[in-house]
Amino acid sequence: MSLPIVYHPDHVAPLPEGHRFPMAKFGKVYEWLVRDGVATLDQFHLPQPAALDVVTLAHDPAYAQAYVTGALDARTMRRIGFPWSAQLVRRTLTALGSTLLTAELALQHGIACSTAGGTHHAHYDFGSGYCIFNDLAVTARALKARGLVRRLLIIDLDVHQGDGTASILQADADLVTFSVHCDANFPFHKQHSDYDVGLPAGADDDAYLDTLATWLPDLLTQVRPDLVLYDAGVDPHIDDALGKLALSDAGLLRRDRYVLESCVRCGIPVATVIGGGYSKDIDALARRHTLVHRAATELWRRTPSL
DSSP: OOOOOEEOOOGGOOOOOSSSSTTTTHHHHHHHHHHTTSGGGGGGOOOOOOOOHHHHTTTTTHHHHHHHHSSSHHHHHHHHHHOOHHHHHHHHHHHHHHHHHHHHHHHSSEEEESSSSOOTTTOOOOOOTTSSSSSSHHHHHHHTTTTSSEEEEEOSSSOOOOHHHHHHTTOTTEEEEEEETTTTOOOOSOOOOOEEEEEEOOOOOOHHHHHHHHHHHHHHHHHHHEEEEEOOOOOOOOOOTTOOOOOOOOHHHHHHHOOOOOOOHHHOOOEEEOOOOOOHHHHHHHHHHHHHHHHHHHHHHOOOTO
């Protein structure tokens, strides 16, 4: 068997021309994985859209219902950053279903990767920063409710703090949040993750990897999670439009290898989502997002126990 990767064409929904969010990248990630020979068609698993009763494990039922029916007011939708559409609703629920399926596959096989996910700015009763429902928090709650995990660790390496995830899960000691982010970046009002590391603007590959090496081994030993959800955002890249950090492609690949190898070495299954990344060059951005799939594929091929 090959590394399980989760993809659905509905990861892409139409947006108005010129919209700042690079929606097309989700389809391009799939294309580049196949074009570059990182994955073959038989590796891809098709998710089901998440049901509303799963969404409400981590979200206010009134908010969730209002979003799916198009009843949210214009101010609330502006905070999210997207105009409402039925296609966007389908995309939102499908991407959340992708993270759920990726986590299930990781528990079965040791590693699995999504080609979407990482909507960590969505809070209990509102969305923010292009995030409508929080796939990380929903997945963590769903797995725990089903008895598939007792303890779970979210490693969030998107350049922006996972404020929504921290807020939603702050009262659950078994669902642990770890965020490494640029301190001088959105959201400017930070929440309290279980573990927060704010890096200065301009931090480069070595500074970033040194920080991870300081934190991650002890964290995995202390938390001893049954699963890691890894948000492998590529917006710490030096060329990212919204990043403010200075990692290279090689630095991001080193980061992903380090996280995945650390988890596997400890016998901890790990599910990856692609997180944030912003550029007008959609092809370059999409290939950057495939770095985590490349790192996972390398590890899968040289680890017989997976």
